[in-house]
Amino acid sequence: MRPFAFSRADSVDHAAHQTAPTAAFVAGGTTLLDLVKLDVMRPTALVDINTLPLKRVERLDDGRLKIGALVTNTDLAHHEEVKAHYPVLSQALLAGASTQLRNMATTAGNVMQRTRCPYYRDPAAACNRRAPGSGCDARDGINRMHAVLGGSTDCVAVHPSDMCVAMAAIGATLTLKGPDGEREVAFGEFHRLPGDTPHIEHDLRDGELITAITLDAPLVPAGSHYLKLRDRASYEFALASCAAQLSLDGELIGEARVALGGVATKPWRCAEAEAALVGQPAEIASFERAAEIALADARPLAHNGFKVTLAKQAIVRALREAARCAGETQEASA
Amino acid sequence: MDDSVHSSPNKSPLGTGDGEPLTVNFTLNGKATSLQVAPNAVLLDVLREQLQLGGTKKGCDHGQCGACTVHVDGQAMNSCLRLAAMCEGQHVTTVEGLSRDGELHPVQQSFLECDAFQCGYCTPGQMMSASALLADERIGTDDASVKEAMSGNICRCGAYKNILEAIQQARLAYDATAERGSVQRKEGAA
Structure with a gap:
């Protein structure tokens, strides 16, 4: 080293x-x-930064949940507020990594984690993300694990986080502290698309520190689900994953949130698919239409065409389970 | 390289070694320990090479196999992905510190009884994860929960079946001991 x-x-x-x-x-x-x-x-x-006082989770007066940057993935997954109001986040966290890694990894660190692209991780390979201008060995290499959404000629590396997919669906704000003071950035705008500058991965300026991530107030009454599809049942990165949240208005969908992992170059919120779900019956046909919309712009590579189908199925299954949970919530509150 | 970043007293002579050592104080297997370590010294390497505690194994060295698992403040962690300097003020337990007063930890005893290893290289890491999960009430007690919680420990020999059996057997002894402990604590308080 x-x-x-x-x-x-x-x-x-x-x-x-x-x-x-x-x-x-x-x-x-x-x-x-x-x-x-x-x-x-x-x-x-x-x-x-481990001794900084950034380990609190607190409910704000406006219903949002402020999570200190240093709260570990384990502690966040098991936090009462998260389990009660953001179960999709708890599920996503526990679907990621191993017990040991979750005990060490922090909330802000998870947001900052780097791609698992094997060419990025190998200094002998060409990688525009690691060494700008060197090329991309993934494009014509072994790209089964790579992105079908949000890629560019220069980079098709997948953002590996599960936690971030749940946060993209929930909606959140990052608080950043830097030499010029404090500022806030919407979660969806923090990670950058690779474009022709894949080495610029996020909107963090020199010297800036993420101090907190504040989740939007939870949808109520709602159901949610995180579904992760991968090569083995545990301790593996996603081939495709979906975080879904739904609120019901009788038989119809009130609000919907859908985000994808494992298939895109950043945590991937599917805004058009969400819009298409609002006011529709909470049934498979609606979910399948949303899935088609979400993957309409997919650009598969030589080895990852299966991810398009897999992601669609993940969306349908996650929405179906979220709708089932929302139905239970609605019944319980009726 | 920008030298202005070295605002700490630990100026690192780049490219000429590991930088000036710094002092780290932590509790290791119950004993106060003060060490001089290089800024980039990894906990795993310090345990094995500086402290001669060879029980903690180096497998992948990248947090993927779990052979290096230790407890830091009671939680299982990969010592290969932790700098020794980050352990200031913490309690670190290695497999050498798992037994108490000459008695094996229930997990050690049950690994022996259930033949929960073949080559044994991953065993210290397996036992450190197993002992941490028995003490963690947030982890379920059913087989599926235990398997999930243990998935960060790879056994290339494939002794998983016996490892699971050993953990579930150890749970019985562990819970009995914990209960006895709580009774003693209550008596002590009265």
């Missing part, structure tokens, strides 16, 4: 002023140290 300096941040303000472009914050370290060992990331200095 390349050498780097190490320091511990003693306050959020200090941390936000302390870092230069070649430095990195470290919290769980599960992505960072992995990629430093592979020589993919080369920070000259690490700033340990």
